[in-house]
Amino acid sequence: NAGVTQTPKFQVLKTGQSMTLQCAQDMNHNSMYWYRQDPGMGLRLIYYSASEGTTDKGEVPNGYNVSRLNKREFSLRLESAAPSQTSVYFCASSGRISNTGELFFGEGSRLTVL
Amino acid sequence: GENVEQHPSTLSVQEGDSAVIKCTYSDSASNYFPWYKQELGKRPQLIIDIRSNVGEKKDQRIAVTLNKTAKHFSLHITETQPEDSAVYFCAATILGGAQKLVFGQGTRLTINP
Numbered sequence: 019n020a021g022v023t024q025t026p027k028f029q030v031l032k033t034g035q036s037m038t039l040q041c042a043q044d045m046n047h048n049s050m051y052w053y054r055q056d057p058g059m060g061l062r063l064i065y066y067s068a069s070e071g072t073t074d075k076g077e078v079p080n081g082y083n084v085s086r087l088n089k090r091e092f093s094l095r096l097e098s099a100a101p102s103q104t105s106v107y108f109c110a111s112s113g114r115i116s117n118t119g120e121l122f123f124g125e126g127s128r129l130t131v132l
Numbered sequence: 133g134e135n136v137e138q139h140p141s142t143l144s145v146q147e148g149d150s151a152v153i154k155c156t157y158s159d160s161a162s163n164y165f166p167w168y169k170q171e172l173g174k175r176p177q178l179i180i181d182i183r184s185n186v187g188e189k190k191d192q193r194i195a196v197t198l199n200k201t202a203k204h205f206s207l208h209i210t211e212t213q214p215e216d217s218a219v220y221f222c223a224a225t226i227l228g229g230a231q232k233l234v235f236g237q238g239t240r241l242t243i244n245p
Contacts, residue, residue, distance in 0.1 A: 061233075062235070063234070077234070121176075
């Protein structure tokens with residue numbers, strides 16, 4: 019039982035390049051999320067997926083796209099990376115409403131855009 | 133939308149003393165308030181949470197209090213130990229469907245031996 023797995027763990031991009039962050043969970047959770055973490059700003063929600071087949075914008079969606087490929091997988095794509103997207107990205111998942119509201123996070127992906 | 137403010141941004145206490153971190157929220161409809169701990173280079177992990185129908189919750193050395201009228205909640209850590217050193221985040225949301233947590237800015241807690 020790996021929990022939430024995200025790849026890659028580290029990535030360096032040049033401005034304008036594109037990339038996709040992959041996330042998978044094996045807890046049979048309905049909801050999945052992408053957060054970014056910047057110093058002094060906490061964790062900010064980029065996009066989320068309440069259930070398979072649905073995605074919605076969070077607090078800071080500009081410059082990102084997401085795909086809920088199936089119940090297990092939720093990817094985050096940067097089409098044209100900018101230095102402002104240098105950050106640590108966390109994928110997370112949560113269970114059904116009847117369970118706790120706990121988010122289970124992946125280990126994080128550190129992205130640097132030059 | 134919801135806005136969560138967290139104070140202080142850094143906190144240093146002597147081992148064995150207590151630490152208190154405070155948060156305020158803006159949306160009176162929020163009914164779920166978790167606290168996450170993030171050790172250096174690690175993922176955030178839930179340490180305690182409270183729902184709006186409860187004023188206080190305790191788990192060993194950790195307690196959380198909620199004042200719905202004032203829209204603020206606090207984390208209390210007693211008898212602090214070196215392993216309590218970490219960044220702590222408060223958050224708020226409305227339970228139901230996806231848990232769209234809005235996080236505070238974080239508090240870096242350092243326990244001095």
